[in-house]
Amino acid sequence: MSNKNWPLFEVFIRSKNGLSHKHVGSLHxxxxxxxxxxxxxxxxxxxxxxSIWVVESKNITASNPDEANSxxxxxxxxxxxxxxxxxxxxxxxxx
Amino acid sequence: MTDTTSLQQNFQDKIDQEVxxxxxxxxxxxxxxxxxxxxxxxAHSEIVGMLPEGNWITRAPSLRRKLGLLxxxxxxGGHGLYLYAACETLGIDRDExxxxxxxxxxxxxxIFNYPTLTWADIGAIGWLVxxxxxxxxxxLCRCSYGPYARAMVRVCKEESFHQRxxxxxxxxxxxxxxEQKAMAQDALNRWWWPSLMMxxxxxxxxxxxxxxxxxxxxxxxxxxxxxxxxxxxKPQADILGLTIPDPDLKWNEETGHYxxxxxxxxxxxxxxxxxxxxxxxxxxxxxxxxxxxxxxxDAAVAYAEKQANKKNQKSQVA
Numbered sequence: 089m090s091n092k093n094w095p096l097f098e099v100f101i102r103s104k105n106g107l108s109h110k111h112v113g114s115l116h117x118x119x120x121x122x123x124x125x126x127x128x129x130x131x132x133x134x135x136x137x138x139s140i141w142v143v144e145s146k147n148i149t150a151s152n153p154d155e156a157n158s159x160x161x162x163x164x165x166x167x168x169x170x171x172x173x174x175x176x177x178x179x180x181x182x183x
Numbered sequence: 184m185t186d187t188t189s190l191q192q193n194f195q196d197k198i199d200q201e202v203x204x205x206x207x208x209x210x211x212x213x214x215x216x217x218x219x220x221x222x223x224x225x226a227h228s229e230i231v232g233m234l235p236e237g238n239w240i241t242r243a244p245s246l247r248r249k250l251g252l253l254x255x256x257x258x259x260g261g262h263g264l265y266l267y268a269a270c271e272t273l274g275i276d277r278d279e280x281x282x283x284x285x286x287x288x289x290x291x292x293x294i295f296n297y298p299t300l301t302w303a304d305i306g307a308i309g310w311l312v313x314x315x316x317x318x319x320x321x322x323l324c325r326c327s328y329g330p331y332a333r334a335m336v337r338v339c340k341e342e343s344f345h346q347r348x349x350x351x352x353x354x355x356x357x358x359x360x361x362e363q364k365a366m367a368q369d370a371l372n373r374w375w376w377p378s379l380m381m382x383x384x385x386x387x388x389x390x391x392x393x394x395x396x397x398x399x400x401x402x403x404x405x406x407x408x409x410x411x412x413x414x415x416x417k418p419q420a421d422i423l424g425l426t427i428p429d430p431d432l433k434w435n436e437e438t439g440h441y442x443x444x445x446x447x448x449x450x451x452x453x454x455x456x457x458x459x460x461x462x463x464x465x466x467x468x469x470x471x472x473x474x475x476x477x478x479x480x481d482a483a484v485a486y487a488e489k490q491a492n493k494k495n496q497k498s499q500v501a
Contacts, residue, residue: 092484093278096271113334114268116277118480119487130261133254134341153207 096145097123099130101137109141120144198399203329206272214398217391218328219273220289221400226266227284227291229259231465235299236308244302251348252305258345262338269330285470293451294377296459303356303363303370309349311371311378311416317342318412319382322402331400350419357423364424371420372428379443380451382409388448413441 094116100109112131117123123142131137151159167173176183190209197204204210233256240256243249267277283289294312299305320342323335356367383389383405395401403411413432420427431444453459 092481093276094480094484113265113337114271115264118483119490122483122487129257130264133257133261150207153205153209 094118097127097142098145098148099123099127100141100143101127101131102139103137105138109139112136114145117142198327198397201399203332204327205329213394214400215273217395217398217400218331219270219275221395222266222270222273222331223275223280223283224290224292226263226270226280227289228295229263229266230284231291231295231469232312233259234465234468235295235297235461236305238299239302239305242302248352255309255345255348258341262341265334265337266331269328269334272330281473285466285473287457287466290455292381293454293459294381295465296454296461297373297377298461300373301366301370303353303366304374306349306352306356306367307370307374309345309347310353310419311349311374312381313342313345313349314416315378315381315412317346318408318415322408325399325402327399350423353423353425357425367423368425371425375428376447376450377454379409379412379446380454382406382412384448384451385446410440413443417441 095118096114096116097120098114099112101112102109115123115126115130117126120142124140127140127142132140163169191211194204194208194210194214197208204214236252236256236259240249240252243252267280270280271277280289284291299308317339320335320339324332324339326332326335353367353370356363386392386404386406389405392401392404396404417427417432429444431442433442435442454462457463
């Protein structure tokens with residue numbers, strides 16, 4: 089098979105206004121414009137979206153899962169970042 | 184050595200705790216290979232599965248039926264694409280996957296190697312083949328590999344319309360003339376046993392099952408799912424007023440399940456190995472479609488390159 093490979097795109101869809109775009113999957117297309125058209129056909133056949141983002145997969149920089157501990161563990165012992173850490177009298181409602 | 188053992192242990196712990204495995208996580212080579220084989224077979228099945236139904240799009244008996252069937256076949260194309268994309272996250276290229284299909288190295292579901300002789304077959308496929316597929320696919324939504332599980336959630340959401348559509352087609356035929364009802368019965372007669380075979384070999388002969396269960400790729404055994412399918416389908420056949428072509432099929436008070444007759448495993452293996460009625464036709468149709476579409480793919484690449492060059496030149500001038 090001699091044809092040139094179409095690049096891979098990641099597809100993000102906003103399901104309705106007010107919500108963020110969310111990753112839904114990926115697809116191949118010859119360029120970004122075609123990626124949008126293909127994403128329309130592949131990921132929104134049943135009105136799943138009002139807006140589509142596509143980005144070539146090679147342009148995404150991801151954190152390394154092997155470094156997940158050093159990245160995310162520091163948040164583990166910081167209970168004082170949560171509202172329930174602070175002791176308040178019962179009569180104080182709704183804070 | 185110790186390193187691999189601890190990685191292995193870590194991996195299995197995650198699986199046991201129902202933590203999903205994501206593409207860049209460490210995984211054993213065999214887990215990766217098993218998933219590539221299973222997901223690609225699944226993708227190929229969706230794509231080849233369009234062929235027996237495509238055969239009837241131009242001959243659908245009404246516009247309503249034609250619209251429904253077109254939408255179903257389009258869904259199957261989409262399902263193939265979700266699954267190819269999930270498979271590619273394991274580090275294999277789309278081209279390689281297609282090559283494996285086109286050279287006959289990769290398998291697809293044998294059910295699609297049977298012919299669709301009448302319009303009733305399209306109903307029977309929706310009811311039985313999609314019904315069996317749903318039975319298989321619902322547990323896959325909880326598969327340990329994240330991208331596969333997510334693709335299956337989308338597939339399952341869409342697939343239930345396929346089964347209802349098929350059942351409605353048969354219901355219409357069964358409420359029609361004697362000839363129409365006979366056509367529905369004939370379709371059931373031909374599709375029943377191949378549908379039961381869709382769940383794969385019996386547990387005792389299934390080479391990959393035990394490991395796949397331990398890795399939580401599979402959640403239920405082939406025989407369990409097959410039994411569930413029979414239990415679910417028999418009452419549905421009764422509503423249609425059709426007879427399942429199995430003289431041994433009867434309710435077993437003790438087990439709370441339907442007993443059913445022996446499956447012809449010789450036929451199963453013959454079709455898997457290429458000896459089914461349509462194996463050659465299906466593969467040829469697939470390869471022809473790919474080769475005849477080459478100029479379109481090439482033109483799209485040429486266009487994209489031209490546009491990119493234009494943009495570059497413009498930005499240089501500016």
